[in-house]
Amino acid sequence: xxxxxxxxxxxxxxxxxxxxxxxxxxxxxxxxxxxxxxxxxxxxxxxxxxxxxxxxxxxxxxxxxxxxxxxxxxxxxxxxxxxxxxxxxxxxxxxxxxxxxxxxxxxxxxxxxxxxxxxxxxxxxxxxxxxxxxxxxxxxxxxxxxxxxxxxxxxxxxxxxxxxxxxxxxxxxxxxxxxxxxxxxxxxxxxxxxxxxxxxxxxxxxxxxxxxxxxxxxxxxxxxxxxxxxxxxxxxxxxxxxxxxxxxxxxxxxxxxxxxxxxxxxxxxxxxxxxxxxxxxxxxxxxxxxxxxxxxxxxxxxxxxxxx
Numbered sequence: 001x002x003x004x005x006x007x008x009x010x011x012x013x014x015x016x017x018x019x020x021x022x023x024x025x026x027x028x029x030x031x032x033x034x035x036x037x038x039x040x041x042x043x044x045x046x047x048x049x050x051x052x053x054x055x056x057x058x059x060x061x062x063x064x065x066x067x068x069x070x071x072x073x074x075x076x077x078x079x080x081x082x083x084x085x086x087x088x089x090x091x092x093x094x095x096x097x098x099x100x101x102x103x104x105x106x107x108x109x110x111x112x113x114x115x116x117x118x119x120x121x122x123x124x125x126x127x128x129x130x131x132x133x134x135x136x137x138x139x140x141x142x143x144x145x146x147x148x149x150x151x152x153x154x155x156x157x158x159x160x161x162x163x164x165x166x167x168x169x170x171x172x173x174x175x176x177x178x179x180x181x182x183x184x185x186x187x188x189x190x191x192x193x194x195x196x197x198x199x200x201x202x203x204x205x206x207x208x209x210x211x212x213x214x215x216x217x218x219x220x221x222x223x224x225x226x227x228x229x230x231x232x233x234x235x236x237x238x239x240x241x242x243x244x245x246x247x248x249x250x251x252x253x254x255x256x257x258x259x260x261x262x263x264x265x266x267x268x269x270x271x272x273x274x275x276x277x278x279x280x281x282x283x284x285x286x287x288x289x290x291x292x293x294x295x296x297x298x299x300x301x302x303x304x305x306x307x308x
Contacts, residue, residue, distance in 0.1 A: 007247045008247050008248065010247075011243070011244040011247035011248050012244075012248065012256070014240050014243075014244050015240065015241065015244040015248065015256050016256055016259075017240075018236075018237045018240050018241055018244075019256050019257060019259050019260050019263060020263050021228065021232050021233050021237060022233055022237065022260050022263075022264075023099065023259070023260045023261065023262065023263025023264040023266070023267060024228075024263060024264070024267045025225075025228060025229050025233050025264075026090065026095035026096070026098055026099045026264040026267070026268065027095045027264070027267045027268045027271050027272050027274075028224070028225045028228055028229070028267075029041065029087065029090060029095075029225055029229065030090055030091075030094075030095045030098075030268075030272065031221055031225070031271075031272065032221055032222045032224075032225035032226075033087070033090065033091050034221075035216065035217040035218075035219045035221065035222045036215065036216045036217070036222055037211055037212070037213065037214050037215050037216070038084075038087040038088045038090070038091045038211055039084060039087070039088065039204065039207065039208050039210070039211030039214075040208065040211070040214050040215075040216060041087060041225075041226070042080075042083050042084060042087050042204050043201060043204040043205055043208055044226055044230075045083075045226055045229045045230045045234065046080075046083070046197055046200050046201035046204055046230070046234070047201045048226060048230035048231070049197050049201075049230040049231070049234035049235045050194065050197045050198040050200075050201050052230070052231060052235045053190075053193065053194040053197060053198075053235050053238075053239075054194060054198065056235075057190045057191070057194050060188060060190055060191050060194070061191065061194060061195075064191065064195075067187075068187055068188075068191055068192070068195065069195065071183040071184075071187060071192060071195075072191070072192055072194075072195025072196050072198070072199055073195075073199045074179050074183065075176055075179045075180050075183065075192065075196040075199075076195065076196040076197070076198065076199025076200040076202075076203060077199065077200075077203060078172055078173070078175040078176035078179055079173075079176050079196050079197070079199075079200040080199070080200040080201075080203035080204050080207070081169075081172035081175075081203075082169050082170075082172035082173040082175075082176055083169075083200065083204070084169075084204065084207060084211075085165050085166065085168040085169035085172055086098065086102060086165075086166060086169035086173075088162075088165050088211065089101075089161075089162045089163065089164070089165030089166035089167075089168075089169060090162070090166070091162065092160060092161050092162025092165065093160055093162030093163050093166060094268065094274050095264055095265075095267070095268040095272065095274060096261070096264060096265040096268045096269075096274055096276060096284065097144060097145065097162075097163060097166070097280070098162075098166050098264075099260065099261035099264030099265065100140075100144060100261045100264075100265075100283075100284045100287045100288070101141065101144070101145070101163060101166040101167055101169075101170060101287075102166060102169060102170055102173070102261070103170075103258075103260065103261045103287060103288070103291055104137055104141065104167065104170040104287065104291075105170045105171075105173045105174050105177065106257075106258075106291045106294055107130075107133055107134050107137045107138075107290055107291065107294060108170060108171060108174040109174050109177055109178065110126040110130040110133075110134075110294055111126060111130060111134055112174055112178060113125065113126055113178070114126050118178055120178065120181035120182050121182075121185075123181075129293050129294055130294055132290075132293055133289075133290040133291065133292075133293035133294035134290065134294075135290070136286050136287070136289050136290035136293060137286065137287045137290030137291065138290075139283075139286050140282070140283040140284065140285065140286025140287035140288075140289075140290060141167075141283065141287060142283065143279050143280060143282050143283030143286065144280045144283030144284055144287065145159045145160065145163040145280075145283070146159060147279075148279050180192070190239070193238045193239065197234065197235075197238070258288065258291050258292055261284070261287070261288065262288070265284065
């Protein structure tokens with residue numbers, strides 16, 4: 001006799017699948033950027049994801065209250081900025097570096113909540129583990145992004161533009177998570193998910209000229225990357241995560257989400273032969289330890305949202 005999976009077990013499996021997909025997209029997008037300009041890729045990805053979600057959730061999008069529309073616009077603005085910075089940075093750095101630097105968002109969120117005006121209701125001021133995690137992650141960031149033998153005065157001149165853009169992406173995604181934490185209570189999750197992606201696509205269309213010359217070559221790897229990122233990593237992943245986190249303890253969610261940069265590095269190693277030397281590997285490990293320190297020692301549920 002077959003036994004059905006419990007909601008908790010199914011939530012673990014589905015969220016793990018989402019994290020694996022998110023991790024794999026770094027190498028997938030990096031490869032596809034040989035055929036398309038970064039900001040155009042983002043626009044196509046978001047437009048497809050919005051079209052799918054709008055079709056699936058069209059009944060929920062009728063007669064939307066003004067507050068819901070403005071909330072979707074706000075989080076969509078941060079979401080668009082995060083993706084624009086991330087993809088522009090990914091074109092100039094490696095997938096593994098991009099994933100670990102993007103993971104710094106988990107460090108920035110508790111640091112930003114040190115300001116009462118940014119602190120969502122029900123969360124406390126950052127504790128000692130936030131300072132420890134930030135110190136470990138910042139040290140790891142320097143090791144990850146600077147070559148061996150770098151003197152203190154040369155640190156910022158040796159960090160690549162791609163790394164800096166990715167760091168800006170982590171800050172934008174921090175704004176996205178905090179905005180969601182402030183506005184999501186009381187609002188239907190599917191409405192906000194659909195609206196934020198729709199507004200993100202609109203903002204990406206407006207900012208498309210800022211990325212320089214636009215080009216595209218239709219190849220199989222581009223179609224695969226667009227299908228995976230729009231349908232699996234955006235439309236399906238946002239929906240699955242919203243459901244899964246209702247059935248998982250916050251610490252279990254946190255552990256699973258910290259695996260994303262690990263899967264990103266593994267897929268980069270397997271498919272792009274990207275190898276981290278001892279110094280950047282140590283830096284990546286320190287960032288991961290810093291993230292785990294903040295996620296698992298916080299004592300309260302983490303802000304349950306993610307952008308990858």
